[in-house]
Amino acid sequence: MSEIQFHTQEIFSFHQFELPFYKLPYYLFFYLKRKKVKGLIHAETLLPMQLGESILSKNRYFFSRVVLVAFWKSEEDLDLFLNLSPRDPMRFGWQIRLRLYRRWGKIKELDSATLYPKNVDLAKPVIAITLARLKISQLFRFTKWGKPVEKQVRDHPGKKIAFAAFRPFRNFLTFSIWNSEKDMIDMVHGMDSEKDGLEHKEAMVERNRKDFHTEFTTLRFEILKEINMNARN
Template identity: 30%
Template sequence: MIATIDVADIGVRSTMRSLRRRPGPGDVPGLRWLDVAPAVPLAGKRPPGLRRAVLLAMWDDEDAAATFTDTHPLARRFADGGFHAVLRPLRAFGSWPGLPEDVPRNRVTHHEGPVMVATLGRLRLSQTLRFLRASRPAERAAIDADGFLWGTAAARPPFVATVSVWSSDDAAAAYAYGDAQAGHPQAIARQRKKDFHQYSAFIRYAIVSTTGAVSATSPVPDVGRTSRPAGPTSR
């Protein structure tokens, strides 16, 4: 399985169009799952804006992902003024449509270089306040954590997600589990006590390749970047 994540300033009209017309697995060869949501700054208190959007997808293989990226109208909306990452799962916890059961579940991974982490949830709307009270401290802790490079949240309730980039898998693991009293472990404890979500997944990825930038800055160091030039960016 291969995943892709796109983050781009596509404008309000394109975001609305993308939210209304999201292809499913039966519409695109090799697609296992796809969703689009407006981006939200980590630990933000305001509702999602509609200028920046996040596209997350899971694929059978790199060829299917590349064909979609090169040819599909939805992907082309994200091509200019955005960031695109091709990812390989290192570990996962939980379940999600399109996520294979054979992805390793152990906490410890051995990978050199930066990693990307995605948290995905289908929120129980009755648990929204509990979720926000737990997730905001966890997101603030991420921003301040050693090895944190970049991140964003995304929300189109009941779908909620975060995407973050870390300097190493050790840094990502230390944030997630290192201090039981810190924001993220406390959020995990609250979820285990009473689940926020109908279903959810936490996935750590190796970065296969990246192109483009967000607000003129690449979220990922040059390791693994392809040579295709970035499109124009906006702040």
């Protein structure tokens, strides 16, 4: 595949960046929504959270940071946006560029996303992102079943990075990088109860019994490029 062909394919990008606390409401609820950004199909901004911490603990929330997942018509459009926004905090954080190869479930804003042929070596790192619109009436059940899963993912030996994020009152995301696709699949299905745990498997059974969400999708990605602008400064 040529460089030009690759550069004009659809991509996803995931960003994490710092900003002053007083700007948090703007970035959570209005950022990119009032702009006509060329090539941006959909974006979600959320407040990141530490897995496994109590929802009442201040240690759970990163109040000077946001994460953003974006779906672009092409990598060129992402580069153009970043180059035309020289003082945007998004430019100075961490970003990873992704190609989608598996989707389970449905979020209407991402329905049009292309599933590219799987080029992932089972022994190489992969990324999983979930997006969910919670039913407010299911908040207690969601917390009850989700908390053990958070600890399972946090403590799994095959996980490189993992955290959750939310935007009040019903939007949730999880992001995780795994040493290999096999590690991730083993955790999801509880292949080895001692190493992988059974919490995720049990939570899926409960979700199938009575769904927590109005919309939910799990996306699996090949890693194309990782950029840490902070490391350049």
